[in-house]
Amino acid sequence: MSLDPDASELALPEGSAAEMPAEALARNRAFMRREAPKLASDWMQVDIYKARIEAIDLAMVERLHELTVSVFWPHRAPDIALMVGLGKGYIALDEIGRPLSSAMGFPSADDFTMLGMMVTTPRLQAQGTGGRLLRRVMREHAGRDMRLSATREGYRLYESAGFTPVGLVSQHQGVARRIRRPDTLPGLVLRPMEPGDLEAVQALDAHAYGATRDRILDALLAVSEVLVAERGGAVEGYAMIRNFGKGRVIGPLVAEQDTVALQLAAEFILAHEGQFLRLDTIIDSDGFEAFLSAAGLGVYDTVTDMRYGRRRRALSGPLTYGLAMQSLG
Numbered sequence: 001m002s003l004d005p006d007a008s009e010l011a012l013p014e015g016s017a018a019e020m021p022a023e024a025l026a027r028n029r030a031f032m033r034r035e036a037p038k039l040a041s042d043w044m045q046v047d048i049y050k051a052r053i054e055a056i057d058l059a060m061v062e063r064l065h066e067l068t069v070s071v072f073w074p075h076r077a078p079d080i081a082l083m084v085g086l087g088k089g090y091i092a093l094d095e096i097g098r099p100l101s102s103a104m105g106f107p108s109a110d111d112f113t114m115l116g117m118m119v120t121t122p123r124l125q126a127q128g129t130g131g132r133l134l135r136r137v138m139r140e141h142a143g144r145d146m147r148l149s150a151t152r153e154g155y156r157l158y159e160s161a162g163f164t165p166v167g168l169v170s171q172h173q174g175v176a177r178r179i180r181r182p183d184t185l186p187g188l189v190l191r192p193m194e195p196g197d198l199e200a201v202q203a204l205d206a207h208a209y210g211a212t213r214d215r216i217l218d219a220l221l222a223v224s225e226v227l228v229a230e231r232g233g234a235v236e237g238y239a240m241i242r243n244f245g246k247g248r249v250i251g252p253l254v255a256e257q258d259t260v261a262l263q264l265a266a267e268f269i270l271a272h273e274g275q276f277l278r279l280d281t282i283i284d285s286d287g288f289e290a291f292l293s294a295a296g297l298g299v300y301d302t303v304t305d306m307r308y309g310r311r312r313r314a315l316s317g318p319l320t321y322g323l324a325m326q327s328l329g
């Protein structure tokens with residue numbers, strides 16, 4: 001594996017490049033080289049603005065929030081603070097400190113990272129700013145497989161950076177309606193998570209997500225209500241719900257089969273009737289989708305799950321029925 005981005009495409013873990021389409025690797029090579037050497041400093045010209053690039057830390061929450069509001073994302077300031085605490089990234093600010101653009105990476109394990117929180121203020125889009133910050137974040141996470149949830153506006157940029165589509169993420173949301181509790185499995189019990197369940201929850205999540213993300217899970221556990229689904233003494237699934245955006249988000253939700261996922265989701269939906277709920281899923285299941293829609297959580301939008309490197313998400317066994325949020329996967 002080479003760490004010199006000029007010598008080849010951006011480095012990936014052993015064996016990952018072989019799982020990428022050759023054209024995507026070629027696009028990545030071109031993308032990584034696009035930056036003119038004189039722009040390698042922390043200053044850049046964006047339209048009439050001279051912008052400086054700064055690392056994102058907790059002091060930047062308000063500015064990052066301004067950016068996400070400018071593109072109508074629903075995040076509240078605490079949602080942004082949670083992300084900032086979990087990742088590393090950059091924000092471009094003009095000379096009087098106004099935010100112009102941002103990009104972040106959320107590494108987990110030592111060979112994987114999610115990318116997200118990519119925003120350029122609408123007036124300054126399509127001028128190369130997002131691409132430049134993305135290049136910087138990708139370079140910093142060289143040697144890892146990468147994944148992101150691409151909006152329609154972002155798709156072209158990520159494709160030109162070498163990302164390749166994996167599947168669709170459906171963003172379900174709405175005001176929760178009373179539903180009939182779905183049929184369950186004999187012996188399946190739902191109960192609040194206890195400290196002794198942590199290892200099982202981490203293992204389910206690592207399988208489904210494709211990487212161990214204990215630090216991210218710890219942060220989510222600290223702000224979420226958590227249920228586990230147990231059968232015959234084994235934890236077969238878990239689900240979290242927390243405040244997010246306009247209401248609450250159900251996720252992560254990991255289960256081995258639709259029936260277990262439906263039970264977990266139903267428990268939270270029934271407990272929040274009349275409230276705004278959201279669930280982002282990558283599972284292509286008519287049953288799961290019909291159930292969510294019947295519960296008032298229709299499909300509001302879709303984004304594309306994209307990878308640079310190996311496909312890491314599980315295709316069998318425990319699967320991710322609900323994302324923590326699009327930027328975290």
Ligand SMILES: CC(C)(COP(=O)(O)OP(=O)(O)OC[C@H]1O[C@@H](n2cnc3c(N)ncnc32)[C@H](O)[C@@H]1OP(=O)(O)O)[C@@H](O)C(=O)NCCC(=O)NCCS
Pocket residue numbers: 071101117118119120121124125126127128129130131132148149150151152153154155156157160
């Ligand atoms: C996606 C986004 C961050 C890109 O930032 P940017 O500063 O415009 O990026 P760049 O100027 O480097 O543009 C990269 C490419 O995207 C294209 N692009 C930029 N904005 C676009 C838009 N609104 N619609 C369609 N394409 C767009 C550019 O033409 C460019 O393509 P090219 O290199 O083939 O010419 C920005 O459009 C944005 O903030 N969108 C709203 C929020 C969002 O969807 N974020 C992505 C989350 S995954």
